[in-house]
Amino acid sequence: MAEKSNEEFPTPDLNEFSLNMSRVAAQSQRLVADFLERHQEHASAAPGPADPMNVGKAFMEMTSRMMADPGKLVDAQMNLFKGYMELWQHAAQKMMGEEVEDAVPTPRSDKRFKDAAWQENQIFDFIKQSYLLTSKWMTDTVHEVEGLDDHTAEKVDFYTRQFVDAMSPSNFVMTNPVVLRETLATNGENLVRGLDHLLEDLERGRGKLAIKMTDLDAFEVGGNVATTPGKVVYQNELMQLIQYAPATEQVHERPLLICPPWINKFYILDLRAENSFIRWCTEQGLTVFVISWVNPDEKLADKSFEDYMNEGILAALDAIEQAIGVREVTTIGYCLGGTLMAATLAYMAARGDDRIKATTFFTAQVDFSEPGELGVFIDDESIAHIEELMEERGYLEGAEMASTFNMLRANDLIWSFVVNNYLMGKDPFPFDLLYWNSDATRLPRVMHSFYLRKMYQQNLLAQPGGLEFNGTPIDLGKVKIPVYVQAGKEDHIAPYRSVFKATQHFSGPVRFMLAGSGHIAGVVNPPDAKKYQYWTNEKRKKYATPDEWLAEATETPGSWWPDWIKWMQKHSGKKVPARVPGEGGLKAIEDAPGSYVKVRSGG
Incomplete structure (x- = not known):
């Protein structure tokens, strides 16, 4: 030519x-x-390892x-x-x-x-x-x-x-x-x-390259992202609890508590009205509560994984009962929030606490024997380096964790922006997802060291009695409530083969569902978008491997949300009059999305 x-x-x-x-x-x-x-300026400081x-x-x-x-x-x-x-x-x-x-x-x-x-x-x-x-x-x-x-x-x-x-x-x-x-x-x-x-x-980035992925001035948390109406009804050092306004006159009796990861902020589930999972849940007749984690600083350096359970999920359950007078709930745990949810369920089972009646996991690992590419960063030398960074300031900076995730998809999340921003000289395009991705959070020193060593490196959560919280040994096998496990077929952060292992640990009925796309788009895929697909398997048997499960699964085009809501409604109880945030046993502290989520990290 x-x-x-x-x-x-x-x-x-x-x-x-x-x-x-x-x-x-x-x-x-x-x-x-x-x-x-x-x-x-840094030459006089003690040199780090080369x-x-x-x-x-x-x-x-x-x-x-x-x-x-x-x-x-x-x-x-x-x-x-x-x-x-x-x-x-x-x-x-x-x-x-x-x-x-x-x-x-x-x-x-x-x-x-x-x-x-x-x-x-x-x-x-x-x-x-x-x-x-x-x-x-x-x-x-x-x-x-x-x-x-x-x-x-x-x-x-x-x-x-x-x-x-x-x-x-x-x-x-x-x-x-x-x-x-x-x-x-x-x-x-x-x-x-x-x-x-x-x-x-x-x-x-104060000398470190902090690539600008989107127009950071084009978005405002609570302005044009995270806009679903609601109220903060409870808060402590680690989190604010948001109760969202109902979108229907009647709601299911059991409320839904969502526990997001604290590596990123919760509003990935509430970016815009058309793709907000939180808003969609209220439209399906659910009373939705969401934990909005604090963006910790050096004052919270000693907060532990156990503290996140006590002051996070368990405190939220107490607050929900105060707010609407209902003891029984359903829950969702997303990514690290799902790992915490699994540990909490095992703890509650050991203590005879039956308030959670059904749980959903979004791209959450509970067995880290096959952690995927993130395992590259999990060895003694790498963890010791991370612990050294955290020891100096009490936390891991959010940008450092974000850089690790970006390396898993370097062409999309690093080099495409190098070409666009530096070689083409263009301004980055305003994109709400990338704004959220740039809004990373810090991680407390004690909690993060525990997570890396006890979960990723030693895989103790998957071992009966391997961990104990508040002096109580836990065992995932004691969790007998119905569980819905979602995984992403192209997930690089929590590979579906790793997520599938959860089906081998819980003793109750487990529904595994494999969604098209990855860690984010595999979750945030509203029905109106008509994108991707998902796989389900209706055969009532336990599969040893995800390959065996997938070989007999059925592929369905579009969003998996309708499949999930059918499952969720079975476990959400009868219909009751809708509850208005702040008009129950807990008064409103401030409007959603609250103040904790608006605290940005440096860099």
């Missing part, structure tokens, strides 16, 4: 281009000077294993050579005008190479295919190294992929046709704006 080079890559105004390049040079000097100044995540040791071990089998290394190099020979042959055929398929097909899901020039322009097509060939060879070669323990192999695989993603030609000006076209069309103005954005992000 003939290229339209003049249209694709316009000729710049050389004078203006030169001026902009001078501005880029000046901004770059400012960037370097700022870096050196910050480096000098490799806190122990990545170097993992790669040294991998290299020694590779060198121990030189024949396999030679085979790998020959395979790469053969791949390049085939790629060059295909490139030559294309230059001769022949129609040939790509030597290295581009995955349909890869958004980095969607511009037509990556396919139609022979130079950029070759660059793209060369990168795909080399990156696949590198990841495959590393993955096939024998003799590594499982954790080291996972760490090497993960960080190899991080390197491969970083080296994508889409991340550089001269090898990304979209960026190159913009640079020529604007005479380099995009790079000037991009450096301004980079400096702003470094200043906002």
